[in-house]
Amino acid sequence: MLVALFDNLEIVEPTLLVVISLPLLVAAGLAFDDTRRAASLLAPWMALPAVLLSVVVSPGHSEMLDWLVLGTLLSYDEIGRLFLFFTGWIWLLAGLFANYSLDEKERNAFWAFYLLALSGNLGVALARDLPGFLFFFSLMGFASYGLVLHRRDKAAIRAARVYIVLLVVGEGLLYAAAVLAAINADSFEAAAIADAVARSPQSELIVVLFFAGFATKAGIFPLHISLPPAYDAAPASAGAVLSGAMSKAGVLGWMLFLPVGLDVSPVMGPDTVSDTMSSAISNAGLLFLLAGLFSVYYGVVVGLAQRTPKALLAYSSISQIGYMALLIGVGLQSGQMWEAALVATAVYALHHGLNKGALFLSVRICEDGVSGRWPRRLLLGGLLLPSLALAGAPLTTGAVAKNALKKSLDVDMLTVGAWFETLIVVGSVGTALLLARFIFLVWPAPPEERARVTDTPHQNPPRGLWIPWGLSLVSIIVVPWVFPWDEMQTLTADVLSWSKIWGEVWPLLVATLLVIVTVRAFRRYMWGQVVRIPPGDLLLPLGWLTLFLLHSTGRVLDWVQREADLIQERTIHFVTRPTGLASKSREFEAWLTSFHVGITLVVVLAAALIALAAVWP
Incomplete structure (x- = not known):
């Protein structure tokens, strides 16, 4: 029946559209009593078709859907395959995890928003034109508002309000960028939009708008303020997809619609843009380089002052997304380096998605505590593996990603000095410190102590939670070696050399030494009781500034009202005088x-x- 429907729509290759539309069909089934139970059972598995497609089918398919939005181009290329794989995999694990971690009464509401956001996220991975991409991006963003609001407590309501405000602001910025970019474009396809941005007299403004619009979802400073409260308030399964999958949609938007890979060198050629445009694009690349580098360190510093593990993971994501913004800046400043930077960006997105999803799932398992020596050791190993991978430990996805990052950087071709590469390497030490702090926060107390404090008998986490969590850990180890992408295999084999292993070990040794010194200092001087920054960091001073402005505006309005009353009184007195x-x-x-x-x-x-x-x- 579906095949006949697609034939009537004149679609040659219906697989891509099926992957996107199946979650929507199941979400529609939740609205009816007769189909609600079946839809609820199918919901956790709706990301599986995307995973199977990305593993089994070779890239090379594309389809133009003239009847969808303003005409939507779906393309299954190498980058789309990689993004589709880790996006679908994280959503699949999060769905199976939520099926056992949420109460029965909460699941249907969760599944409705889950499926809508899933469809939007898969659409973003495959859309290769501006209207279609923004449509799926908006669907994903507005549906994820329900995931943030799911618990409906005070913290969730506050986080959801901030999240939806930044989301609307980001959508407005993206709409403005889309209009300016499409004015001189030959079509809405991503390549045509990127070329039009490069040749537009307003190229700097368009790049800044795209940067800010996608940064509200990716989490680059200072547009990150909605993400830490949202990740902290959402359930662990929702946090896994918000941080592991949805944040990469903004990175993919930068990759598709910005003029990355163009030659902006002073020597002009047939495929280059004018001197003025070259300068504008180079300046835009510098924006990405500096904003990305600042976010790398800002996420570490503020993350160390967090008191909850999910908020800390949010700042870790801000730091890691900073590396991807760096790579976009490399592509804007040097067309010769973009081929390597493109591979590095995709590998980094895969690496961060897999590991951050595993860590968010770990938070829920640690909440209840685990009894027994071997289960607790297993849990500790499960925490250490993705933490060490994010820190760039040898033979992990982090080592592969850092190797790709270093290969794509040639500071001689950028407008920054050699210090830039040094700061990137030192960032690995900060990441290791941040993840050490995470393990300290999330590690559960012994069951006897927890039972004594809470006056309730201890219960181990449901067994169904261990399966998706264990699969997330296995994927961290296996995926870099077996994923069918030649560039990935080359980078993975390259990290086996002893020189690369030592380059990945010494930042961990430095971080270990710093952890020991820091722990001793905190215990002696009680810094841990003093240093505290709430999730959202800038929200607090922004709130104070808003209250001050409102108070000041109120005082000014009162003064104006008093002056107006006085003038009116004097006018009436003058007019009513007999003479x-x-x-x-x-x-x-x-x-x-x-x-x-x-x-x-x-x-x-x-x-x-x-x-x-x-x-x-």
């Missing part, structure tokens, strides 16, 4: 309106008009 101007005005008005004066004026006016008509040539 004032008002009495003279009333006398003059009475004289003008008297009968004989009116007749005289009319006769004079008529005579003047007749005389004028007589002498007019």
Whole structure:
């Protein structure tokens, strides 16, 4: 039946559309009593078709859907395959995890928003034109609002409000960028939009708008403020997809619609843009380089001051997304380096998605605590593996991603100095410190102590949670070696050399030493009781500034009102005086309106008009 439907729509390759539309069909089934139970059972598995497609089918399919939005181009290329794989995999694990971690009464509401956001996220991975991409991006963003609001407690309501405000602001910025970019574009396809941005006289403005619009979802400073409260308030399964999958949609938007890979060198050639445009694109690349580098360190510093594990993971994501913004800046500044930077960006997105999804799922397992020596050791190993991978430990996905990052950087071709590469390497130490802090926060107390504090008998996490969590850990180890992408295999084999292993070990040794010193200092001087930054960091000073402005505006309005009342009072007093101007005005008005004066004026006016008509040539 579905095949016949697609044949009627004249779609040659219906697989891509099926992957996107199946979650929507199941979400529609939740609205009816007869199909709600079946839809609820199918919901956790709706990302599986995307995973199977990305593993089994070779890239090379594309389809133009003229009837969808303004005409939507779906393309299954190498980058789309990679993004589709880790996006679908994280959503699949999160769905299976949510099926056992949420109460029965909460699941249907969760599944509705889950499926809508899933469809949007898969659409973003495959869309290769501007209207289609923004449509799926908006669907994903607005549906994820329900995931943030799911618990409906005070923290969730506050986080959801901030999230939806930044989401609307981001959508407005993207709409403005889309309009400016599409004015001179030959089509809405991503390549045509990127070329139009490069050749537009407003290229700097368009790049800044795209940067800010996608940064609200990716989490680049200072547009990150909605993400830490949202990740902290959402359930662990929702946090896994928000951080592991949806944040990469903004990165993919930068990759598709910005003029990355163009030659902006002073020596012009047939495929280059003008000198003015080259300067504009280079300046835009510098924006990405500096904003990305600042986010790398900002996420670490503020993350270390967090008191909850999910908020800390949010700042870790801000730091890691900073590396991907760096790579976009490399592509904007040097077309020769973009081929390597493109591979590095995709590998980094895969690496961060897999590991961050595993860590968010770990938070829920650790909440209940685990009894038994071997289960606790297994849990500790499960926490260490993705933490070490994010820190760039040898033979992990982090080592592969850092190797790709270093290969794509040639500071001699950028507008930054050699210090830039040094700061990137030092960032690995900060990541290791941040993840050490995470393990300290999330590690559960012994069951006996927890039972004594809470006065409730200890219960291990449901067994169904261990399966998706274990699969997430297995994928961290296996995927870099078996994923069918030649560039990935080359980078993975390259990290086996001893020189690369030592380059990945010494930042961990430095971080270990710093952890020991820091722990001793915190215990002695009680810094841990003093240093505290709430999730959303800038929200607090922004709130104070808003209150100050409102208070100041209120005082100004009160002063204006008092002055207006005084002026009105003085005017009334002046007008109502017997000898004032008002009495003279009333006398003059009475004289003008008297009968004989009116007749005289009319006769004079008529005579003047007749005389004028007589002498007019």
